[in-house]
Amino acid sequence: MGIKTECVKNFFKKPSTKNYPKEKLEAYPHFRGKIKYFNERCIGCQQCFKNCPANAITFYKKGRIDFDMGKCCYCGLCVDVCPVAAIAFTTEFEYADNDKKKFIVK
Amino acid sequence: MHDFTIPVGPQHSSMKEPMCLRVKLDGNTITDAWMRLGYVHRGLEKILENKTVIKALYIAEHTCGICSFTHSLCFIRAVEGMLNINAPKKVNVLRVITAELERVHSHLLWFGFAMHEIGFDTLFQYAMRERESILEVFERITGNRVHHSFNKIGSVRYDLTSGDKIFILEKIKEVENKLPLYFSTVTKNKVIHARLISVGIINQFEAKKFGLVGPFARGSGVKIDVRKDDPYAAYKEADFELVTEKGGDAFARLIVRLREIEESIKIVKQMIKALGDEPIPKPLPSISLPNAEGYGRVEAPRGENFHFYRIENSLVTRGKIKTPTFINISVIPHLLKGKTIGDIPVILSSLDPCFGCMERIIVVKNGKEEVLKEDEFRYKYC
Numbered sequence: 015m016g017i018k019t020e021c022v023k024n025f026f027k028k029p030s031t032k033n034y035p036k037e038k039l040e041a042y043p044h045f046r047g048k049i050k051y052f053n054e055r056c057i058g059c060q061q062c063f064k065n066c067p068a069n070a071i072t073f074y075k076k077g078r079i080d081f082d083m084g085k086c087c088y089c090g091l092c093v094d095v096c097p098v099a100a101i102a103f104t105t106e107f108e109y110a111d112n113d114k115k116k117f118i119v120k
Numbered sequence: 121m122h123d124f125t126i127p128v129g130p131q132h133s134s135m136k137e138p139m140c141l142r143v144k145l146d147g148n149t150i151t152d153a154w155m156r157l158g159y160v161h162r163g164l165e166k167i168l169e170n171k172t173v174i175k176a177l178y179i180a181e182h183t184c185g186i187c188s189f190t191h192s193l194c195f196i197r198a199v200e201g202m203l204n205i206n207a208p209k210k211v212n213v214l215r216v217i218t219a220e221l222e223r224v225h226s227h228l229l230w231f232g233f234a235m236h237e238i239g240f241d242t243l244f245q246y247a248m249r250e251r252e253s254i255l256e257v258f259e260r261i262t263g264n265r266v267h268h269s270f271n272k273i274g275s276v277r278y279d280l281t282s283g284d285k286i287f288i289l290e291k292i293k294e295v296e297n298k299l300p301l302y303f304s305t306v307t308k309n310k311v312i313h314a315r316l317i318s319v320g321i322i323n324q325f326e327a328k329k330f331g332l333v334g335p336f337a338r339g340s341g342v343k344i345d346v347r348k349d350d351p352y353a354a355y356k357e358a359d360f361e362l363v364t365e366k367g368g369d370a371f372a373r374l375i376v377r378l379r380e381i382e383e384s385i386k387i388v389k390q391m392i393k394a395l396g397d398e399p400i401p402k403p404l405p406s407i408s409l410p411n412a413e414g415y416g417r418v419e420a421p422r423g424e425n426f427h428f429y430r431i432e433n434s435l436v437t438r439g440k441i442k443t444p445t446f447i448n449i450s451v452i453p454h455l456l457k458g459k460t461i462g463d464i465p466v467i468l469s470s471l472d473p474c475f476g477c478m479e480r481i482i483v484v485k486n487g488k489e490e491v492l493k494e495d496e497f498r499y500k501y502c
């Protein structure tokens with residue numbers, strides 16, 4: 015089969031791409047997107063803060079931690095080390111913005 | 121005739137990453153070439169210092185965006201060697217699956233861009249479409265499309281469910297079905313032949329002399345592959361061919377990479393068969409290491425990756441990363457001599473360079489040390 019046949023075939027097929035943002039791909043359940051922080055569960059052990067390789071976490075006090083998604087490398091270490099599961103990943107991936115302050119998850 | 125020296129880059133039409141190439145021209149023929157690098161130096165080795173081993177794993181992974189898994193595998197190989205951990209077979213098999221899928225995606229990406237370089241954009245679009253299937257697999261099995269963060273010390277992040285296995289097999293089948301189309305196109309198309317055959321020839325002797333690695337060396341008939349020479353993870357059990365071609369030109373490198381995609385798909389299929397049912401172990405929560413030094417090497421899509429680490433009091437005090445492009449790039453001026461300007465993009469892209477992961481440059485002048493502030497450095501050398 016040559017490239018010409020393939021080209022002609024593709025004329026009659028649906029496009030391979032999605033018409034974003036009208037249509038969207040579903041993220042898979044394992045997908046590591048924006049972080050969610052459950053501040054009422056946090057016991058203030060600072061494990062997440064000490065382990066973050068990207069220095070994306072600022073610890074103020076128990077129940078008050080900032081996660082800077084602009085710095086985060088989505089390694090999942092903070093989620094793994096948290097003893098009370100106060101941090102979780104969501105599958106949200108659309109939070110690009112011009113304003114850096116909007117990257118901070120509280 | 122006047123001699124002209126013109127700069128090509130740092131911003132190219134051909135490549136996505138910055139590199140300054142200066143070529144001396146006699147008419148349209150290149151008589152000499154120099155390179156200037158260092159535009160995307162990130163100081164990664166410095167960032168690695170004084171980090172715990174668990175943190176450093178994810179930093180080492182960020183050396184490269186295209187072959188990030190092989191960098192983490194390299195780190196794991198060094199650290200597991202120091203700790204005397206033998207990861208269970210299942211973990212090794214999962215690592216091989218991910219590493220080979222990454223090779224498929226990297227080679228498809230390269231194939232697409234190489235075709236784009238010579239103006240064959242139809243094939244570029246098709247290669248990107250096939251690559252998307254592999255990225256989807258990554259998203260499903262590792263949780264991220266690019267930086268997978270899949271490796272952990274002594275373990276991996278997720279196990280594969282039976283649904284995942286079927287999904288992987290389906291997706292690699294899609295790629296496999298399209299490979300004959302690529303082969304028939306590149307072997308028959310006259311434009312591809314005119315642009316690639318006899319361009320950037322490097323023979324076996326010279327390839328060894330420059331110490332080339334990866335598909336670049338294998339295109340010149342050098343049998344070099346860490347997967348065969350020093351098997352790691354589960355590569356001992358894998359049955360695959362070490363692909364070499366005799367031509368030594370850009371076309372031979374193209375064929376080597378396409379055939380490697382075939383071999384990688386073969387390995388993934390074997391490994392999925394070899395997956396046992398036992399659960400994967402829990403990763404180590406914290407690691408205390410005595411003072412130790414160790415190295416790891418793995419076969420990345422572009423050639424041999426080498427990481428060296430020194431660990432003192434459980435902290436990494438020195439990291440040295442050598443990526444394949446660092447070795448292969450040295451041959452570029454040699455290859456360009458006697459060629460024309462139009463060959464520059466083809467020769468450069470046939471190397472599959474990845475500057476972001478290569479740049480480890482410090483200024484040493486006349487053997488004397490120079491300590492510079494950022495501003496001074498910019499003023500003097502940029």
Ligand code: SF4
Nearest residue numbers: 066086087089090092
């Ligand atoms: S995912 Fe990794 S980089 Fe991001 S906040 Fe957690 S530990 Fe830091």
Ligand code: SF4
Nearest residue numbers: 056057059060062096
């Ligand atoms: S690791 Fe969990 S419990 Fe500890 S400070 Fe961080 S969020 Fe709170």
